[in-house]
Amino acid sequence: MNPQALSGPRARRKSSPAAGKHAAELLPLPCTGARLRRLTRRMTSFYEQRLRAVGLKLGQYSVLVHLDREAQTLTHLADQLEMDRTTLTRGLQPLIERGWVTEVPGSDARQRCFVLTAQGERFRTEAQHHWRDAQLALEAHLGRDFTANLQAQLDQALDRLKPALAEDN
Amino acid sequence: MNPQALSGPRARRKSSPAAGKHAAELLPLPCTGARLRRLTRRMTSFYEQRLRAVGLKLGQYSVLVHLDREAQTLTHLADQLEMDRTTLTRGLQPLIERGWVTEVPGSDARQRCFVLTAQGERFRTEAQHHWRDAQLALEAHLGRDFTANLQAQLDQALDRLKPALAEDN
DNA sequence: TTAAATTATGTGCATATACACATAAATGAG
DNA sequence: CTCATTTATGTGTATATGCACATAATTTAA
Numbered sequence: 001m002n003p004q005a006l007s008g009p010r011a012r013r014k015s016s017p018a019a020g021k022h023a024a025e026l027l028p029l030p031c032t033g034a035r036l037r038r039l040t041r042r043m044t045s046f047y048e049q050r051l052r053a054v055g056l057k058l059g060q061y062s063v064l065v066h067l068d069r070e071a072q073t074l075t076h077l078a079d080q081l082e083m084d085r086t087t088l089t090r091g092l093q094p095l096i097e098r099g100w101v102t103e104v105p106g107s108d109a110r111q112r113c114f115v116l117t118a119q120g121e122r123f124r125t126e127a128q129h130h131w132r133d134a135q136l137a138l139e140a141h142l143g144r145d146f147t148a149n150l151q152a153q154l155d156q157a158l159d160r161l162k163p164a165l166a167e168d169n
Numbered sequence: 170m171n172p173q174a175l176s177g178p179r180a181r182r183k184s185s186p187a188a189g190k191h192a193a194e195l196l197p198l199p200c201t202g203a204r205l206r207r208l209t210r211r212m213t214s215f216y217e218q219r220l221r222a223v224g225l226k227l228g229q230y231s232v233l234v235h236l237d238r239e240a241q242t243l244t245h246l247a248d249q250l251e252m253d254r255t256t257l258t259r260g261l262q263p264l265i266e267r268g269w270v271t272e273v274p275g276s277d278a279r280q281r282c283f284v285l286t287a288q289g290e291r292f293r294t295e296a297q298h299h300w301r302d303a304q305l306a307l308e309a310h311l312g313r314d315f316t317a318n319l320q321a322q323l324d325q326a327l328d329r330l331k332p333a334l335a336e337d338n
Numbered sequence: 339t340t341a342a343a344t345t346a347t348g349t350g351c352a353t354a355t356a357c358a359c360a361t362a363a364a365t366g367a368g
Numbered sequence: 369c370t371c372a373t374t375t376a377t378g379t380g381t382a383t384a385t386g387c388a389c390a391t392a393a394t395t396t397a398a
Contacts, residue, residue, distance in 0.1 A: 028304040029308065029316060029317060029320055031216075031231070031300065032307060032320055032323075033213060033227050034227065035320060036208060036209050036212050036323060037209055037213065037231075037354095038252075038327065039323050039326055039330070041252065041355075041356090043326075044202060044206065044355085046330065058203065058206070059383075062200070074346075075347080081207075082210070083384090084386050085386095086347090086348080086387085087384060087386065090383080091384070093383095094382080094383080109392085109393055110345065111345095111346060112346080112347070135198065135200060135201065139198060141329065142326060142330070143329075146329070147201060150322055151198055151201055153322050157212075157311060158208055158211065160312075161211045161212065161215065161310070210385075210386090213386095226352085228353075228354060229353085242377095243376075244376060252354090252355080253356050253357090254356095254376085255357085256354060260353075260354070260355095263353080277364075278376095279364070280376060281376080281377070
């Protein structure tokens with residue numbers, strides 16, 4: 001096994017006689033980022049099993065839910081979704097092609113403004129039913145309280161991680 | 170705001186007089202998957218700020234740490250990393266091109282077996298220092314206990330989510 | 339007003355993710 | 369041995385992710 005293997009319980013060097021007394025507090029946990037990514041893969045897969053009925057990826061669903069009949073600029077949407085602007089640029093394409101979203105002119109010629117079409121609005125409602133099934137299935141599977149706790153942890157982590165990126169940039 | 174907006178506190182319809190008494194337990198939480206993905210984006214960014222010094226993405230680092238001087242097949246590696254086999258196929262390419270990983274012949278002509286090169290081993294050690302800095306910075310930023318708790322939650326979620334996917338497939 | 343700075347966006351690139359489909363090698367049944 | 373099955377893998381396609389760089393429109397400073 002590798003020293004910093006990412007799975008399994010805490011990897012602890014077998015205590016050598018001369019090992020410093022302060023070692024414990026310096027040893028890092030296993031890679032939090034890797035676990036998070038791993039869980040995200042599984043979780044995404046869980047939702048997408050249910051969203052497949054409406055031909056949506058989870059990311060597309062998220063975008064759809066943030067859209068409206070009110071025009072929103074690309075950057076505004078990206079901020080709401082907290083995703084990279086350029087990711088969203090490309091992510092909107094399939095939604096536009098399928099007729100759920102359309103571009104409308106804005107006051108500022110630089111901006112691209114997007115709205116949900118009437119068809120898109122109907123579709124979003126349908127998609128929400130499937131999302132809801134997925135979410136409830138997840139809560140049933142993990143346990144409602146567990147899920148709520150997990151959410152709370154994720155939210156706290158999001159809170160604490162936001163300033164970090166803003167600060168030292 | 171959209172009914173199922175993914176951010177902010179629990180969206181609760183303003184209680185209309187005739188609203189059913191059982192509504193509470195049927196309302197799903199906000200989208201757990203979306204939050205997880207959001208946190209993953211930020212967390213990945215956090216690590217990659219530190220890994221940039223060695224030119225690694227977090228995913229590449231994860232792969233590197235699971236490699237060895239002992240040959241491992243693609244599928245075995247994918248299982249260890251719990252990632253899609255085809256994702257790993259492409260993810261190994263840059264590591265091979267940079268001379269950190271090499272393919273060795275296996276007994277079974279179908280298999281592709283991979284090992285860390287000597288150079289790769291040295292590099293992995295260097296990369297681990299940077300990963301360690303990132304991990305400790307994360308723990309310092311989120312709080313050590315908070316991070317440990319988060320890990321525990323993630324691990325539990327991984328545990329509970331694994332059977333689900335195995336079962337109904 | 340005009341040039342500089344800012345803002346909103348696009349594009350190229352590299353990677354990550356996973357499904358559907360295709361193929362080759364090994365295995366097992368007969 | 370031979371054919372069906374299983375196993376290990378690759379490729380095509382679609383999406384997700386974000387950095388670096390480029391451009392156009394707006395705003396601001398002089």
